[in-house]
Amino acid sequence: MAWFNRKDKGIQTPTTAKKEAPDGLWYKTPSGKIVHMRELKNNSYVSPEDDYHVRIGSKEYFEILFDNNEFEELDAEMTSADPLKFSDTKPYPARIAATQEKSGLKDAVRSAVGKMHNKDIVIACMDFGFIGGSMGSVVGEKIARAIDYSLKHKIPFLMISKSGGARMMEAGFSLMQMAKTSAKLALLSEAKIPYISLLTDPTTGGVTASYAMLGDFNIAEPGSLIGFAGPRIIRETIGKDLPKGFQSAEFVLDHGFLDFIVDRRSLKRKLTTLLELLEN
Structure with missing residues (x-):
């Protein structure tokens, strides 16, 4: 019966004293691959085994693209108002406040200016964690002001889109941002200042129908969902x-709506090369 009796009494750890691995230490991709979070971060949040691009936000993109993660944020304190006095399960201002506290963000986009491989660039990046990356008045205004900064200082503009579309709580005010940002981008084109649009997972709705598809180059990350309406809606509409x-x-690339797909691990280098080609 010695098989069932532990003779070595050197290690005696009570069950109550045993500790579980901390949350967030490992990440499991949709294909089932397990990767340590430290390795994932060092690999630009791309799983090394199956190349799955994990959804990330402005904080991570700024770390990846700006030299030494040094940048000046533009319009950092801008927040949404409640022009329509919208209320469903809770008042719109209360939902904004709760999302700000939970996410640490002021709204669904951040814009900043800095250097990428020693070249000046303005980057506006959307955050899906803020009400699904929805486009409201603040999103449109911050993007418009970031474009104005590019125009004034004559430096390239990069837009990183990640959105579920227009923000329903602002209705027509939200839809107006499509026209406003598109008009600003037309000014950028007239001034011959490069605009690159990066579409990430997901980019849908009014964002796809406006600034996300208006780049001098429209590029995307592998596997990103890109479209206007969702697949279920389209299937039910056309009956096929x-x-x-x-x-x-x-x-989308095969059908001519993108210029190329870029792996996030080589994103900074390829963007720099692209801007150098445009300059020359």
Whole structure:
């Protein structure tokens, strides 16, 4: 019966004293691959085994793209008002306040100016964690002001889109941002200042129908969902099954709506090369 009796009494740890691994130490990709969070961060938040691009926000993109993560944030304190006095389960201002506290963000986009491989650039990046990256008045205004900064200082503009579309709580005010940002981008084009649009997972709705598809170059990360309406809505509208991979970045590229797909690990280098080509 010695098999069932532990003879070595050197290590005696009570069950109550045993500790579990801390939350957030490992990440599991949709294909089932397990990667340590430290390794994931060092790999630009791309799983090394299956190349899955984890959804990240402005904080991570700024770390990846700006030299030494040094930048000056633009209009950092701008927050949403409640022009329509919208209320569903809770008043709109209360939802904004709760999301700000939970996410640490003021709204669904951050804009900043800094250097990327020693070249000046303005970057506006959306955060899906703030009400699904929805486009409201603050999002449109901050993007418009970031474009104004590019115009004034004659430096390139990069837009990183990640959004579920227009923000329903602002209704028409939200939809007006499509026209406002598009008009600002037209001024950028007239001034011959480069604008690169990076579409990430997901980019949908009014964002896709406006600034996300108006770049001098429209590029995307692998596997990103890109479209206007959702696949279920389209399927029910046309009454037909959709092609395999419909609305994936690869499908959109094959049908001529993207210029190329770029792996996040080489994003900074490829963006710099692209801007150098445009300058020359």
